[in-house]
Amino acid sequence: xxxxxxxxxxxxxxxxxxxxxxxxxxxxxxxxxxxxxxxxxxxxxxxxxxxxxxxxxxxxxxxxxxxxxxxxxxxxxxxxxxxxxxxxxxxxxxxxxxxxxxxxxxxxxxxxxxxxxxxxxxxxxxxxxxxxxxxxxxxxxxxxxxxxxxxxxxxxxxxxxxxxxxxxxxxxxxxxxxxxxxxxxxxxxxxxxxxxxxxxxxxxxxxxxxxxxxxxxxxxxxxxxxxxxxxxxxxxxxxxxxxxxxxxxxxxxxxxxxxxxxxxxxxxxxxxxxxxxxxxxxxxxxxxxxxxxxxxxxxxxxxxxxxxxxxxxxxxxxxxxxxxxxxxxxxxxxxxxxxxxxxxxxxxxxxxxxxxxxxxxxxxxxxxxxxxxxxxxxxxxxxxxxxxxxxxxxxxxxxxxxxxxxxxxxxxxxx
Amino acid sequence: xxxxxxxxxxxxxxxxxxxxxxxxxxxxxxxxxxxxxxxxxxxxxxxxxxxxxxxxxxxxxxxxxxxxxxxxxxxxxxxxxxxxxxxxxxxxxxxxxxxxxxxxxxxxxxxxxxxxxxxxxxxxxxxxxxxxxxxxxxxxxxxxxxxxxxxxxxxxxxxxxxxxxxxxxxxxxxxxxxxxxxxxxxxxxxxxxxxxxxxxxxxxxxxxxxxxxxxxxxxxxxxxxxxxxxxxxxxxxxxxxxxxxxxxxxxxxxxxxxxxxxxxxxxxxxxxxxxxxxxxxxxxxxxxxxxxxxxxxxxxxxxxxxxxxxxxxxxxxxxxxxxxxxxxxxxxxxxxxxxxxxxxxxxxxxxxxxxxxxxxxxxxxxxxxxxxxxxxxxxxxxxxxxxxxxxxxxxxxxxxxxxxxxxxxxxxxxx
Numbered sequence: 001x002x003x004x005x006x007x008x009x010x011x012x013x014x015x016x017x018x019x020x021x022x023x024x025x026x027x028x029x030x031x032x033x034x035x036x037x038x039x040x041x042x043x044x045x046x047x048x049x050x051x052x053x054x055x056x057x058x059x060x061x062x063x064x065x066x067x068x069x070x071x072x073x074x075x076x077x078x079x080x081x082x083x084x085x086x087x088x089x090x091x092x093x094x095x096x097x098x099x100x101x102x103x104x105x106x107x108x109x110x111x112x113x114x115x116x117x118x119x120x121x122x123x124x125x126x127x128x129x130x131x132x133x134x135x136x137x138x139x140x141x142x143x144x145x146x147x148x149x150x151x152x153x154x155x156x157x158x159x160x161x162x163x164x165x166x167x168x169x170x171x172x173x174x175x176x177x178x179x180x181x182x183x184x185x186x187x188x189x190x191x192x193x194x195x196x197x198x199x200x201x202x203x204x205x206x207x208x209x210x211x212x213x214x215x216x217x218x219x220x221x222x223x224x225x226x227x228x229x230x231x232x233x234x235x236x237x238x239x240x241x242x243x244x245x246x247x248x249x250x251x252x253x254x255x256x257x258x259x260x261x262x263x264x265x266x267x268x269x270x271x272x273x274x275x276x277x278x279x280x281x282x283x284x285x286x287x288x289x290x291x292x293x294x295x296x297x298x299x300x301x302x303x304x305x306x307x308x309x310x311x312x313x314x315x316x317x318x319x320x321x322x323x324x325x326x327x328x329x330x331x332x333x334x335x336x337x338x339x340x341x342x343x344x345x346x347x348x349x350x351x352x353x354x355x356x357x358x359x360x361x362x363x364x365x366x367x368x369x370x371x372x373x374x375x376x377x378x379x380x381x382x383x384x385x386x387x388x389x390x391x392x393x394x395x396x397x398x399x400x401x402x403x404x405x406x407x408x409x410x411x412x413x414x415x
Numbered sequence: 416x417x418x419x420x421x422x423x424x425x426x427x428x429x430x431x432x433x434x435x436x437x438x439x440x441x442x443x444x445x446x447x448x449x450x451x452x453x454x455x456x457x458x459x460x461x462x463x464x465x466x467x468x469x470x471x472x473x474x475x476x477x478x479x480x481x482x483x484x485x486x487x488x489x490x491x492x493x494x495x496x497x498x499x500x501x502x503x504x505x506x507x508x509x510x511x512x513x514x515x516x517x518x519x520x521x522x523x524x525x526x527x528x529x530x531x532x533x534x535x536x537x538x539x540x541x542x543x544x545x546x547x548x549x550x551x552x553x554x555x556x557x558x559x560x561x562x563x564x565x566x567x568x569x570x571x572x573x574x575x576x577x578x579x580x581x582x583x584x585x586x587x588x589x590x591x592x593x594x595x596x597x598x599x600x601x602x603x604x605x606x607x608x609x610x611x612x613x614x615x616x617x618x619x620x621x622x623x624x625x626x627x628x629x630x631x632x633x634x635x636x637x638x639x640x641x642x643x644x645x646x647x648x649x650x651x652x653x654x655x656x657x658x659x660x661x662x663x664x665x666x667x668x669x670x671x672x673x674x675x676x677x678x679x680x681x682x683x684x685x686x687x688x689x690x691x692x693x694x695x696x697x698x699x700x701x702x703x704x705x706x707x708x709x710x711x712x713x714x715x716x717x718x719x720x721x722x723x724x725x726x727x728x729x730x731x732x733x734x735x736x737x738x739x740x741x742x743x744x745x746x747x748x749x750x751x752x753x754x755x756x757x758x759x760x761x762x763x764x765x766x767x768x769x770x771x772x773x774x775x776x777x778x779x780x781x782x783x784x785x786x787x788x789x790x791x792x793x794x795x796x797x798x799x800x801x802x803x804x805x806x807x808x809x810x811x812x813x814x815x816x817x818x819x820x821x822x823x824x825x826x827x828x829x830x
Contacts, residue, residue: 011627013451015442016636016671020433022456027430036428037463041437041454048452055470071606072626073616105783106802111610131805154630154809210431277720283706284699287720291698292808294774302726305692305702307717311760315717315730345726359709393707 001172003034004060006052008068008077009151010043021066021156025149028160031223033174034062044074046083053084057144062172067151069134071113077148078137082121085141089119092126095135102133121148125167130158138167145171161257179232180223183243186260186405188250190218196247200239207239215394216401217260252408260404261289267411268299268349275407276347277303278316278337280328280354281370286400301347306337316340327363328354331371334383338373342381349410350375351403352383358392367392370399374406416587418444419453419475421467423483423492424566427456436481436571440564443575448589448640449477459489461498468499472559477587482566484549486528492563493552497536500556504534507541510550517548536563542582545573553582560586594647595638598658601675601820603665605633611662615654622654630809631816632675667823675819676704682826683714683764690822691762692718693731693752695743695769696785701815716762721752727769731755742778743769749788749798757790764825765790766818767798773807782807785814789821 005025011017022039029036037060042052056063068077082089095118103110117134120126124139124146132155137148147164149156185193190213194201197220201209207224222239226232244251253263268275277287284305290296304315309328312318318336326332337352351374358367368390373383384406388398420440426432437454444451452475457467471478483492497504510533518525532549535541539554539561547570552563562579564571600608605628609616612635616624622639637654641647659666668678683690692702699720705711719730724743727733733751741747752767766789773782783805788798799821803813 010625012438013441013454014445015438015440015451016627018433018435018438019454023427023430023433025430026428030429036430037458038467039428039434039454039456043452051474052453059466070628072609074625102804105781106804108604109607111606113610114606131809152628279699281706282703283711283715283717284694284702284720285706287699287722288697288703288811291696291700291720291722291772292811294807296698297722300698300720300722302698302720302722302730304719304730305699305706305715305717307702307706307712307715311717315719315759344730357706392709396703396707 001034001062001174002060003029003036003062003064004038004040004056005036006040006042006056006063006065007151008042008044008049008065010045010074012041013043021151021153024153024157025064025066025160028165029064031178031180032165032168032172033176033178034168034172044068044076046076046080049076049080050084053080057084057142060144062145062147064147064149066149066156069117069136069148069150071111071117073113075116078116078119078121081139081146081148085121085139085146087122087139087141090122092118092120092135094128095120095126095133099133121146127159127163127167129155130162131155136164138171176225176227177229177232178223178225179229179236180221181236181240182254182256183220183222183240183251184253184255184258184260185218185220185247185250186216186252186401188218188247189213193218193220193247197243200242200246207235209239209243216398219256252405260401260408262293264404264408265290265293265296265299267408269295271411271414273299273348273411274301275299276301276341276345276350277403278341278350278352279303279305280307280312280337281357282353282396282400282403283307285396286351286353286403289400289404301345303341303345303350312337316344329356329363329365329369329371330354331383331385334371334373335375335381338375338381338383342375342377348377349407351407353399353403355395355399357395368395370395372399372403372406374410376410416449416477416589417475418449418451418477418479419455419471420451421455421457421471421478421480422566423457423459423464423480425458425460425489428458436566436568439568439572440479440481440575443580444479445593447580447583447587448592449583449587459483459491461491461495464491464495465499468495472499472557475559477560477562479562479564481564481571484532484551484563484565486526486532488528490531493531493534493536496554496561496563500536500554500561502537502554502556505537507533507535507550509543510535510541510548514548536561540582542574542578544570545577546570551579553586591640591642592647593638593640594644594651595636596651596655597669597671598635598637598655598666599668599670599673599675600633600635600662600665601631601667601816603633603662604628608633608635608662608665612658615657615661622650624654624658631813634671667820675816675823677708679819679823680705680708680711680714682823684710686826686829688714688763688826689716690714691716691756691760691765692818693756693765693767694718694720695722695727695752696772697768697811697815697818698722700811701766701768701818704815704819716760718756718760718765727752731759744771744778744780744784744786745769746786746798746800749786750790750796753788753790753796753798757792763792764822766822768814768818770810770814772810783810785810787814787818787821789825791825
């Protein structure tokens with residue numbers, strides 16, 4: 001089974017957008033046992049797209065196209081493939097209904113060009129778009145299959161996870177299947193993780209271990225090539241045990257789509273605990289990350305954003321004298337903020353963030369200096385200092401992630 | 416002058432590495448007036464590389480290859496190109512000296528495979544590698560030029576900046592240069608923008624107009640191909656005027672890297688206004704977006720995250736009776752939240768967010784129903800209802816973006 005990926009979009013050829021879609025699709029196809037031999041990028045130009053399709057058809061069994069399914073005139077991927085295999089475009093009833101519903105609900109006028117988003121290639125399978133309006137298609141002609149997917153990653157990924165993976169598994173079964181398990185780590189860098197796991201990584205053949213660094217965390221993908229699911233589970237479990245014996249203290253959860261905030265919200269929910277926060281440099285980022293998890297309302301009471309010193313006093317009762325004496329970037333201020341929040345909201349746990357986000361120093365502290373406070377009912381309030389690196393955005397994000405980990409560890413400790 | 420980029424490396428096809436080199440090279444080539452028509456990725460396989468070179472030679476004047484110049488056996492880009500154009504590989508004296516010097520200095524033994532890093536294609540120009548050992552080559556055969564560059568971005572970029580750019584400018588002088596200007600729009604979808612600008616887009620030849628949709632906004636890139644900067648400026652200005660005459664009400668700023676939050680913070684700073692917020696469904700996202708802008712401390716006083724109904728009463732003084740009568744997803748609640756925030760923080764403007772983020776209904780309102788309130792000193796407080804679509808994350812982000820736009824418009828109106 002030979003596959004290739006064609007991304008369609010002039011913005012890629014101008015260097016305005018990075019082709020992360022090809023990377024994502026390659027990973028997913030590899031995981032399904034489908035080998036990718038080429039990536040191509042071609043602009044929004046019908047003749048060049050046709051040339052590329054001609055070439056691809058001669059060498060591949062599966063051609064995955066992404067981009068160019070939208071409503072504008074330069075979205076011509078469907079036209080191109082239809083022309084190439086000499087089929088017509090037809091309306092997809094479900095896609096059409098969703099399109100009309102969208103414009104009815106948002107009370108916006110639907111311009112006629114939107115209709116092309118609900119077209120699929122005649123004889124093809126329509127693939128629903130969980131987060132967008134352009135439907136995908138899988139169509140086979142002259143022994144080659146064409147899979148047409150949307151370009152925006154926010155649409156592409158849900159479509160692949162929910163619909164494309166099951167479809168490809170069914171249509172192109174592989175005798176040997178790949179089974180994988182993703183372990184997630186917080187508090188350890190990729191290079192340290194790889195060093196700690198060096199022996200396991202050097203020995204690996206089947207199952208394999210692949211680390212992947214994300215901002216502020218590392219995931220580790222364990223993959224076994226097996227003929228039965230039971231064997232695979234056993235192999236993965238054995239390797240996981242070996243990994244966790246070495247770096248288990250940094251492990252927080254499973255899965256590609258899981259996050260530290262989801263793990264934290266789930267844990268708080270299970271323990272029936274409520275949470276509040278006082279944010280200075282993070283300015284709402286921590287609460288917003290919690291709020292993004294479905295079901296957050298069960299645990300998040302709310303809190304304050306006290307960006308200025310006066311607000312720390314006015315909203316949280318941090319004494320003016322304390323700020324004068326210790327400054328806002330201090331252990332004392334972080335503790336007073338956490339205490340004030342616990343009192344104000346009557347939550348079970350309250351976390352506070354104060355520090356210098358950068359790019360400038362704050363009160364003589366270099367950018368990246370952050371104090372995080374943690375108050376819990378019936379326990380002494382504590383605060384710790386951290387030094388985060390890089391730019392403003394990264395410092396703020398690193399602080400919020402550290403806050404999540406502190407909460408998670410505090411709740412786990414209570415058990 | 417038609418160019419294309421070929422990246423060589425199996426790791427790209429496995430999805431382990433993102434092809435940022437193609438993006439970087441495309442930007443650089445566009446800047447030099449060289450048009451890129453294709454990107455290709457091919458694995459470390461000689462036959463497939465030869466096939467790709469054959470295809471590329473038929474359609475391009477300049478073929479830029481990156482990756483595969485290193486010392487290991489799977490580094491075969493030089494061999495591939497040499498075979499393709501029937502030339503030999505020869506030693507580059509400068510490259511060889513650098514190589515020997517490196518191993519002498521680092522007191523490491525040089526394994527023989529390192530020698531291939533100092534080879535170039537016979538008849539080609541050797542390109543020094545400022546940060547690595549593998550030399551680059553530019554060689555021309557049968558009217559096509561082949562530019563071989565290293566894969567690691569830390570080697571590629573310095574080589575391009577210091578040596579490749581001057582070389583290409585000299586060898587392929589373009590009389591014409593590309594000038595571009597990016598306009599940013601909020602409050603209009605891509606399909607509507609394209610419909611409104613249809614006549615301009617249909618007529619375009621030079622300058623050209625390219626829309627690009629991002630979550631919740633659209634950018635429009637105006638690009639002119641010109642022989643003098645003054646002509647370019649005039650052409651772009653004329654087109655911008657035509658565009659803004661049609662869709663100017665949605666325009667908010669210039670530039671690839673600019674954002675609605677940056678524009679808003681800048682505007683508030685210029686007008687000496689301070690801002691506060693009360694966030695329910697957005698849970699801190701709005702304030703966090705503001706807080707991410709460097710210099711936000713001048714305008715953002717802070718505010719509250721009142722996720723639960725009790726918090727709305729406890730922190731903002733929203734009357735319990737009001738919530739009982741109207742619910743939290745209501746005009747009355749949004750107004751009371753905005754008023755309460757203005758009073759609590761003494762800011763010049765206060766914005767409030769309350770609604771159903773989803774996935775479930777809230778108080779009988781479908782997900783995506785949002786009220787946004789706006790209070791300003793000395794003016795009546797108002798609130799408007801909006802309907803946002805898609806998932807929880809998108810609804811929250813859409814609400815925060817709308818809040819930014821309301822603030823921006825309110826400040827502009829004051830002028």
